[in-house]
Amino acid sequence: MLEISGLHARVANGAEILKGISLTVGKGEVHAIMGPNGSGKSTLAGVLVGRDRFEVTAGSVTLEGADLLALTPEERAVRGVFLGFQYPVEIPGITNAYFLRTALNSVRKARGQTELDAMEFLTLLKQKARLMEMDPSFLNRSVNEGFSGGEKKRNEILQMAVLEPRLAILDETDSGLDIDALKVVAAGVNALRSPERSVILVTHYQRLLDHIVPDHIHVLAGGRIVKSGGRELALALEAQGYGWIESAAGKA
């Protein structure tokens, strides 16, 4: 599905942040990327979705064989890449429903599928909103405007549910959530797990992984993957913090 190989990236004309990342995410797999602040987690997510503030200096990323780095953000979305934002953007003046319909129809049009009319879309949207336990009134409010932190994150997963990506990258989806909101969001993500959909969870804390259990965990430090493993790695991090891995990586 996703093949990252020897990836180096920096802030445009700035310091190098990713220093050689290689990672393979298979179809239907859930990978967690963990690491301390400043390790490069969000940069990796940003590079995968085409944020122009980052510049790739070496390496490659392919999605089902296609060169992902050559595509614009919207083309990546058409190919099935989705980013759940750490800080979802408020857009006054555009309703959630209109935004999502425009997005879905843009993607469907680019894929040569028929666009959904207003009624078809509304039926779909209401069904997805139930999944996220969202009040339908949210659909007619401006995108994220005045939403609480938890509502914004739920709205991200609602968008994921509507767009049905093949690769979902969830950037710090757990940040700012209380435990109840976290459970709702996690349930939404779990409901969207499928053999056809891969997920990358970017997170600082392991508590999200109690609710969305990953197949693989990778620890990022200093722009490199310094350790990969299974669920037990997250528990070790929870107990001991990142220090031991960083120092072990430094010695290696």
Next chain:
Amino acid sequence: MNAHAGDQVLHHRALAAGLYGSGLPALQELRQSSIAAYAAHGLPETRHEDWRYTDLSVLRTTSFQPRAGGTLAHERERAVLGYLLANIGAERMVFVNGAYAPQVSNLPSVPAGCTLTTLAAAAATHGALLATHLGSSFSAARHPLAALNTALHGDGMFLHLTRNQALTAPMHVACLSAAAETPTAVHPRLLLVLEAGASATLTLSFQGSGRLHINAVTEIVLGAGAALDLQVLQEDSAEGVHTELISARLEQSARLGVHVAALGGHSSRSEVLCQLAGDDASLSLTGLIIGAQKQTHDLTTLVRHTALRTTSQQVVKAVLDARSTGAYTGRVSVATGAQKTDAAQSCRTLLLSSEASMNTRPQLEIDADDVKCSHGATNGQLDAESLFYLRSRGIPLAAARILLTRAFADEVIDRFPLECVRSHLHGRVDGRIAPKDAVEVTA
């Protein structure tokens, strides 16, 4: 007065002599005094503070001359009217190059005692009302272009609603203009007199093609408790100059909505004068400025609060692309004793290009102590993070820009009372309706 100015006066007198109102001495005198005022003050210059952001240079270097009214070429007629009128309503009054075009107009019937007709016809039947109100709401010396209109307007719309009467359906006044081979001047004129408790909703649209100077004046007189909503859709020729004065006086508890969309003209100026002369009178003003290419749009307002508890609310937004320039000058004056005045104005600008610019000037002159006056202005660009958010969901860059632009403009578009006008403005902001569809008028 130099020789050139003297020639100009003679020329204007000759033109005015051929216009309606020869049987109405008051109007004759008004035309002559307006000619003199224009000759004395001339075209406003940018060194004059009030005209600093209005580019009238082409009027100095080019002679724009009135021409006889045309008719719409038959094949264009349906297209233009379709564009303009399909949804705005069947009831309309159309002027082609300033001349009334009865063949494409459709005047509604009005209540007994009320009058909806041309100014030329009203001169014969309502001479006293014309003599009282025409040119009475503004100073010819301070508004020389409006004075030029008074001197040279060939016809126009006259609406008189008597006490408590209403126009039941929205009425559309369309000013269609097409330049002759030589640059052409047109002076549209409206006089709207609503007596106590009367009400109406009007849409005034300007469309044109070629080298035009459209110089319009609308005078509004609202008696106690009268209510008028006026929407102005300015889509004049991209090669032309559009200057316009809307001048209103409101008596007690009267309510005026003025909603101006400035989209056309190479250079445009829309000026709104409003005196809130009666207690509890209120003005709601909306301005939507859309600038493309090298257009300049100037929206200037002067609201005079001269009674108790009057309110004015002005909401202006500008969307400026390419090398266009916008200006909003919002002057609010609160007279001594005009206590409990509530005056608010805001102007927000979206700059779509680094070469576009906006000048915003709130000007408050307050001579009362118990008032609430506020103003705010912001200039910004499309938010990069919002654009990325939309693109990450699969919306192409161009569509994402339009979506955000529309979201910005919606707040003012939503203030236009008629859905058909809102939908039209959405189409212009989205680019679904191209200006060239609008302005191709053949006379």
